[in-house]
Amino acid sequence: MNRAGLWVYIALLCSAVAIISWRLQDGLPLDTNIVAMLPHSEEAEWVSRSEAAERTQGTDQLIVLVGHPEFETARSAALDLGKTLAENNIVNLAQESAQLSNLQNLTESLFPYRTGLLGVGDRRLLSAGQEQVLVNRALVQILSPLSLADAELIRRDPFLLLPNYLTASTENSSKLLSRANVLAVEENGKWFVLVRGRLVENPFDKGFQSRARHIFDEAESRLQKRYGDIQILKTGAIFYGEHAYRQAEDEAGFIGMISLIGIVILNFLVFRSFQPLALSLxxxxxxxxxxxxVTLLFFGTLQLLALVFGAGLIGISVDYAFHYFCERFNQTTTVPGARARAIRSGLTLGLVSSVLGFVTLALTPFPGLQQIAVFSASGLTLAYLTVLYVFPYLDRTKPFQHGERYLKLSMTLHNFWWQDSTRKWRLLFVVLLVIAGLFGATQITVDDDVRRLQSLPKGLQAEEQAIRHLAGIENQTHRFFVRGSNSEEVLQAEETLALDLEALRASGVIGSYRMISQFVPSKSRQLENQxxxxxxLMPKLADHMATIGLSGGLPYQKIEGVLTIDQFSKADMPGLISHLKIYTTPGIVxxxxxxxxxxxxxxxxxxxxxxATVALISQADSLSKTFGAYRLRALVMLGIAYCVVWVFLSLRYGILGALKVMMPSVGAVALAPCLLALIGEPFTFFNAMSLMLIFAIGLDYAIFNREAAGERRRRAMLANGLSTISTLLAFGLLALSETFAIHAFGITILVGITLAYILAPRAADLEHPMKEPL
Amino acid sequence: MGRFEQARYLRGFDKPIVSEGEFFLLPGSALIWQTEKPFFSRMVIDDEGLRQGLKGAEVTRLSFKQFPGFKILRDTFENSLSGNWEPLEEMAGAKLTPADGKYSLRFSPKASGLTLPFAYLNFEISDFLDVVEIVKSNGDRDVITFSEQRKAPMAEINTAAESSKEKQP
Structure with missing residues (x-):
């Protein structure tokens, strides 16, 4: 059995190494997009697909404004930066197409369809029989010294239908103006020139992030040297992602280092030997x-949170090793195999309980949760095999001769729970804990606000705000998605929606709205307009032409067909409609x-x-709602996990006995959020997720207390104590993280694991100790 | 304030489109351009943009945010009408040139690196701005001749602008 276990371990480890080397050929595919952890939304499927498509659209953009008091300097620096980014394969610049996409180009593309293109106001006037207003308006505009219309335009469109249509459509569009083949804006004596591009690779790919950031920073300092005092404002998901990764990396490095140092010290202090440390590693x-x-095999990429959580696995893997080495304090046997046998029951029951819990977690449709579950379950299994089947082969040492002091000390907690002399204190402690728990329960505040969950760096946010302000891009909190089986249906649905939106605009509920049908009306609307x-209008054309001195052929030739979205898109200017086209697939637009x-x-x-074909989307609200729903779901899954484990443990301890073994873990899970509420910590989805870990580790502690009897109990208690310290070092330190999600993990684990350790001795049954190993 | 006569020469059109009327310059706030012939209309250009009204109803509203190039044209108008030549000389990169007891100035935006909706402006100046010629790149041109110009306190201009509204038939 031992030898078979060893071979299984070797085979699994070799496979793991092979899979990792295969998957990591191009670097660690780490995904820092916290949103990608989210499940598909529970909205109608078309809405969630559209949201996903929109997110992708938004995240692959890189937007930079290069500012300098001299326009030419800002322009040269911007072109220089764009060239560098394009040559280094970071972005495909939007500039080349922007050159062509100017108002004149757009006007040319729309010209043939002008009689079908009427703004809301013009359409209303015509419908009300006030066509003379449009004729007079054309005259006023032609006479104006600031007239937009030139001879060519007036000759082809004497009623100026198209310019007025474009003016109505482009109202409130970007403040950027086209100047010398770039888009620029002037503010407070400084010119800002736009550099905009689509990222060549995935903005959440760590390798690409680092490369892009490196090239960007280099280019920035080069530009500063060459052009003097230029100001660079940048935004894009890639910068946020890169910052999140760097922060996580720094924190993981710092926390991991402290955790490792702590574990090394703990090992030397207790075991006074190198070997336990080497084998623990x-x-x-x-x-x-x-x-x-296993995670890379099943998911292809690794979520940032799964990695942080997985790195915390160190805590549990070391727990198993602690139990093994604490058996070396047993003076009665020198056989390493006997040490493994002594802990096998507890370790197996603990592992199976944990894995059952994690498997339950993996059943949630939450990619982030699934990764954490898969990472933890498979990692623990391999650590378990290492301790039970590899340690005995590598461990050739005699029992420790020291340690009596630690063993004695480790029994303090057990004695507190079981000795008659501490009865009163015990009661007092339980009463205080219950009161604190109950009071804390009334103080719990739930927080699913996604903006808190993603700690965005202030510097980058300020740059984004500055860009929004300069370019006149509003921070849009809400929008509608409109669905149809083809473009015409969607455009018609938009036009119906526009009637209500006009009313809301008039009553001040909204400032303005923008929809594709404002640029490209539906076919039926264009035919009505024509x-x-x-x-x-046509009956008034001859008089009008005579008034302005225009002779020759009739300017409005009858046209076949109407303007389509595709025709418009070819001449689209940046920021007009491309961002409003969300999703097109056969049957759904x-x-x-x-x-x-x-x-x-x-x-x-x-x-x-x-x-049913219109959905209101609020980015923050919908994510927060999802976080809220899945916070609840994580708690429900936790309840289910307890039920599954109860059934499993009942096989060994009986129904009531299993319940007793589970009580410390249940108590820690229930009390942790209540006690955290007392110090003002909100309860979020991430706190709920970390309860899963408390569930698993708490069960381990309790099971070892239940399985150990006689002298072995002292060693189990010592191992539990060491496990607690190492877990707190590995996880509790995460409470220091600036990433809110990771902080929430850490602080919950800190309180929960401490509680689980304190309560675990109550799982022992002094009258009916377990005599038969598994 | 004063009067203007505008002749718009559109390339290929039979005749120039001629209009005339009054203008009121409220420095730093607005320019009111009131056409009386061939029909009555009123245009107000302020910091936000341009509004044109016909028979009391607004028929056009253009924001300078939408057409930033026009803001420069507006500023040019305001500066030249108020005799504030320095910024124009700076923008044109040239000084006023004396000729026949008058001065002239040509401003070409392209030479100044600007993309504006005209090729160049010609100014003829005596005590006030006499004539401005706006030449478009396609050959269209507007010739605006000013007369009866005088400076007055802001309140008086305001009152005059208000009372001229009454002229509307």
């Missing part, structure tokens, strides 16, 4: 290799309708409820 490395390999123009200055969401919710 083997268990850790095997555990992490197993976790990493008919209106033909019937009401989704457009976005952007809203600005939303004052009240209730009327918008009502609007969305009126139609």
């Amino acid at each position: 083997l268990a850790i490395v095997s555990g992490i290799a197993g976790g990493l390999a 008919a209106l123009v033909e019937k009401l 989704v457009h976005a309708v952007s809203l600005s200055e939303v004052k009240d969401t209730a009327p918008l919710v009502k609007l969305a409820e009126k139609s």
Whole structure:
């Protein structure tokens, strides 16, 4: 059995190493996008698909404004930066296409369709029979000294239908203006020139992030040297992702180092030998290799949080090693195999309970949770095999001759729970704990606000705000998704929605809105417009031409067909409609309708409820809702995990006995959030997830207390104590993290594991000790 | 404030489109351009943009945010009408040239690295701005001739601008 176990371990480890080497050929595929951890939203599927498509669209952009008091300097520096980024394969610049996409180009593309393109106001006037207003307006505009219209335009469109249509459509668009083939804006005596591009690779790929950041920083300092005092404002998901990764890396490095130093000191202090340390490291490395390999095999990439959580596996892998080496304090046997046998029951029951818990967790449709579950379950299994089947082969040492002091000390907690002399103190402690727990329960505040969960760096946020302000891009909090089976259906749905939105705009509920149908009306709307123009304006054409002195052929030739989105897209200017086209697949077309200055969401919710093909999207709200839903789901899964483990443990301890063994873990899981509430910590999805770890480790502690009897109990208690310290070192230190999610993990583990350790001795049964090993 | 006569020469059109009327310059706040012939209309250009009204109803509203190039044209108008030549000389990169007891200045935005909706402006100046010629790159041109110009306190201009509204038939 031992030899078979060893071979299984070797085979699994070799496979793990092979998988890791295969997957890591191009670097660690670490995903720092916290949003990617989220499950597919519970909204209708078309909405979640559209959201995903929109996120991808948004995250692969890189936007930079290069500022200098001299336009030419800002322009040269911007072109220089763009060239560097493009040549180094960081972005495909939008500039080349921007050159062509100017207003004139757009005008040319739309010109043939001008009689079908009417703004809302013009359409209303014609429908109301006030066509003379449009004729007079054209005259006023032609006479104006600041006229937009030149001879060519007036000759082809004497009613100036198209310029007025474009003016109405492009209202409130970006403040950037086209100048010398770049887009620029002037503010407070400084020119800012836009550099905009689509990232060549995945913005959440760590390798690409580092390369992009390196090249960007180098280019920035080169530009500073060459052009003097230039200001560079940048934004894009890649910068946020890179910052998150660097922060996590720094923290993981710092926390990992402290954790490692702590574990080394603990080993030397207690075992006074190198060997336990070396073998513990083997268990850790095997555990992490197993976790990493299986996760990469199943998921392809590794979530940042799964890595942080997985790195914390060190704590549990070392727990197993502690139990093994504490058996060396047993003076009665010198056989290493006997040490493994002594802990096998507890270790196996602990592992199976943990794995059952993690498997339950993996059943949630939450990619992040699934990765953590898979990482932990597979990692623990390999660490378990290392301790039981590899340690005995490598361990050729005699029992420790020291340690009586530690063994005695480790029984303090056990004695507190079981000796008659401490009965009163025990009671007092339990009463205090219950009161604190109950009071804390009334103080729990739930927080699912996604903005808190992603700690965004202030510097980058300030740059983003500055760019938004300069370019006149509003921070849009809400928008609609409109669905149809083809473009025409969506455009018609937009036009219906526009009627309600106009009313909301008039009443001040929203500032403005933008939809594709404002640029490209539906086919039916264009045909209606053509008919209106033909019937009401054309009879006035001859008089109008005479008034302005225009002779020659009739300017409005009858055209076949209408303007389509594709035709418009070819001439689209940056920021007009491309970001509103969300999702197109055979049978489903989704457009976005952007809203600005939303004052009240209730009327918008009502609007969305009126139609199944319209959905109101609020980025923050929808993510927060998802976080909230999955916080609850994590708690439900935890309940289910306890039930599964109860059934499993009942096989060994009986129904009531199993319940008793589970009580310390249940107590720690229930009390931790309550005690945290007392110090003002909110309860978030991430706190709920960390309860899963307390569940597993708490069960381990209790099971070892239940399985150990007689002299062995002292060694189990010592191992539990060492495990607690190492777990607190590995996890509790995460409480120091600046990433909110990681901090939440850490602080919950800190309180929960301490509670689990303190309560664990109650799982012992002095009257019915376990005599038969598994 | 004063009067203007504008002749718009559109390339290929039979005749120039001629208009005339009054203008009121409220320095730093607005320029009111009131056309009386061939029909009555009123244009107000302020810091935000341009509004054109016909028979009391607004028919056009352009924001300088949408058409930033026009802001420069507006500023040029305001500076030249108020005799504030320094910024124009700076923008044109040239000084006023004396000729026949008058001065002239040509401003070409392209030479100044600007992309604006005209090729160049010609100014003829005596005590006030007499004539401005706006030449577009396609050959269209506007010739605006000013007359009866006078300076007055802001309040008086305001009152005059208000009372001229009454002229509307």
